[in-house]
Amino acid sequence: xxxxxxxxxxxxxxxxxxxxxxxxxxxxxxxxxxxxxxxxxxxxxxxxxxxxxxxxxxxxxxxxxxxxxxxxxxxxxxxxxxxxxxxxxxxxxxxxxxxxxxxxxxxxxxxxxxxxxxxxxxxxxxxxxxxxxxxxxxxxxxxxxxxxxxxxxxxxxxxxxxxxxxxxxxxxxxxxxxxxxxxxxxxxxxxxxxxxxxxxxxxxxxxxxxxxxxxxxxxxxxxxxxxxxxxxxxxxxxxxxxxxxxxxxxxxxxxxxxxxxxxxxxxxxxxxxxxxxxxxxxxxxxxxxxxxxxxxxxxxxxxxxxxxxxxxxxxxxxxxxxxxxxxxxxxxxxxxxxxxxxxxxxxxxxxxxxxxxxxxxxxxxxxxxxxxxxxxxxxxxxxxx
Amino acid sequence: xxxxxxxxxxxxxxxxxxxxxxxxxxxxxxxxxxxxxxxxxxxxxxxxxxxxxxxxxxxxxxxxxxxxxxxxxxxxxxxxxxxxxxxxxxxxxxxxxxxxxxxxxxxxxxx
Numbered sequence: 001x002x003x004x005x006x007x008x009x010x011x012x013x014x015x016x017x018x019x020x021x022x023x024x025x026x027x028x029x030x031x032x033x034x035x036x037x038x039x040x041x042x043x044x045x046x047x048x049x050x051x052x053x054x055x056x057x058x059x060x061x062x063x064x065x066x067x068x069x070x071x072x073x074x075x076x077x078x079x080x081x082x083x084x085x086x087x088x089x090x091x092x093x094x095x096x097x098x099x100x101x102x103x104x105x106x107x108x109x110x111x112x113x114x115x116x117x118x119x120x121x122x123x124x125x126x127x128x129x130x131x132x133x134x135x136x137x138x139x140x141x142x143x144x145x146x147x148x149x150x151x152x153x154x155x156x157x158x159x160x161x162x163x164x165x166x167x168x169x170x171x172x173x174x175x176x177x178x179x180x181x182x183x184x185x186x187x188x189x190x191x192x193x194x195x196x197x198x199x200x201x202x203x204x205x206x207x208x209x210x211x212x213x214x215x216x217x218x219x220x221x222x223x224x225x226x227x228x229x230x231x232x233x234x235x236x237x238x239x240x241x242x243x244x245x246x247x248x249x250x251x252x253x254x255x256x257x258x259x260x261x262x263x264x265x266x267x268x269x270x271x272x273x274x275x276x277x278x279x280x281x282x283x284x285x286x287x288x289x290x291x292x293x294x295x296x297x298x299x300x301x302x303x304x305x306x307x308x309x310x311x312x313x314x315x316x317x318x319x320x321x322x323x324x325x326x327x328x329x330x331x332x333x334x335x336x337x338x339x340x341x342x343x344x345x346x347x348x349x350x351x352x353x354x355x356x357x358x359x360x361x362x363x364x365x366x367x368x369x370x371x372x373x374x375x376x377x378x379x380x381x382x383x384x385x
Numbered sequence: 386x387x388x389x390x391x392x393x394x395x396x397x398x399x400x401x402x403x404x405x406x407x408x409x410x411x412x413x414x415x416x417x418x419x420x421x422x423x424x425x426x427x428x429x430x431x432x433x434x435x436x437x438x439x440x441x442x443x444x445x446x447x448x449x450x451x452x453x454x455x456x457x458x459x460x461x462x463x464x465x466x467x468x469x470x471x472x473x474x475x476x477x478x479x480x481x482x483x484x485x486x487x488x489x490x491x492x493x494x495x496x
Contacts, residue, residue, distance in 0.1 A: 156443035160402050160412055164460070190484075194462050239412065239443035241457075241477070242484035245464040252404075252460050340414050342399030342426065 003361040004137040009100025012072035013144040015361045020074040025050025025085035032080040035121035043311040051085040057382035064266040067292025069096035075132040076102045083109030143177030148290035148298045152283040155303025159249025161320025161339035162301035168350020170255035182254035183279040183286045185215040190243030266292035285379040307331040309373030316366045401425040405461030410445040438476040445477040
């Protein structure tokens with residue numbers, strides 16, 4: 001099976017053709033957004049990070065910014081730095097450039113302030129937009145797709161309909177030789193043994209268990225137990241009997257394939273197949289991590305409905321709740337409530353989701369993209385100093 | 386109003402969902418009283434079971450006999466063990482099954 005995409009110099013394939021304006025720190029975010037606002041097709045990734053972060057938290061921000069610049073949906077990059085932030089601006093540029101795509105830089109303190117830096121940046125971004133405008137889509141094997149799977153605003157239909165159907169779509173992509181990423185470590189608690197059993201090796205299985213335990217330990221440092229009384233009284237009255245049942249409902253959105261490895265936040269998979277990424281359960285930060293890891297497309301299951309999208313990848317929304325589909329039709333692409341009503345099987349809806357993935361890869365806009373939803377956030381693992 | 390109409394429609398179709406062919410429980414998609422015969426799809430075949438207790442929306446019922454201390458299977462995976470024998474149609478929940486994680490949610494060190 002094929003789709004049409006943009007072949008990048010490093011061999012990866014984009015399904016969108018963005019100029020990304022990446023601020024290296026919070027201090028450069030307004031200038032980056034102002035530059036992007038002037039250029040059709042340019043997207044800014046304004047964030048609150050990049051300075052006064054230490055250790056693994058600092059490294060994670062740098063890795064994420066580089067990963068987003070390297071994402072194949074990004075055709076060219078302008079990094080905007082203040083000049084004194086902790087993020088090594090020129091290292092970010094050179095690691096993005098290593099993919100063969102053009103990456104330029106504007107430093108506000110060197111350019112002479114907001115107005116001069118914005119003018120310089122607009123000139124560069126305009127040139128980048130012209131340079132990438134002639135790029136043509138070509139026929140590409142589906143095995144070049146990397147799919148991020150997210151869930152948010154869950155309800156009783158998530159585990160019954162949208163998540164198992166998303167899992168079928170994930171299985172179809174893995175069978176076709178592509179990549180699938182499952183994230184949200186918090187939501188593995190209680191089902192990590194199932195993921196570990198599906199791991200490619202016992203070593204990877206132990207690694208999965210370790211990551212989930214570490215997630216729990218981080219919560220304990222705050223003197224709260226994130227699973228205090230799980231399943232919650234609300235879950236129990238809704239019919240969930242055990243923590244295994246609750247977490248299985250979440251993890252089945254990634255299907256049944258063997259787990260190749262567990263990736264750090266923002267890390268790219270080395271091989272094909274199903275990967276787990278260590279991210280928080282917060283939807284936006286979780287999606288950012290998978291995009292920094294190279295995913296070009298996102299499917300997002302929801303029970304209650306949610307509007308969020310992404311600046312650099314299309315996000316397809318799926319609900320198993322017929323009432324939500326009607327109430328939140330502005331934001332929801334696929335109605336999986338036919339599984340609940342008995343009009344379609346989980347497999348049939350899964351195949352429909354897979355067809356939609358191909359259609360969106362070919363250029364069709366899902367609703368979040370057509371409404372300009374560009375929510376963005378980077379996961380932090382330590383306080384700012 | 387809308388929800389009621391939808392539910393009425395659902396009653397004529399699926400009344401419970403079995404996610405995986407190996408599962409021994411179904412999840413009901415409406416509130417049902419004891420004695421109701423509910424239909425569900427198992428693979429390609431329509432099957433039915435008579436509910437032994439009132440079973441609310443989103444709760445599970447056994448679709449086969451499950452002996453005491455046996456695995457309860459949903460999503461094709463074990464979600465816990467029964468504490469007593471559960472007859473086909475029996476409500477399966479915290480009163481007759483338990484997590485295999487034991488106290489694992491209280492002590493990070495144990496299994």
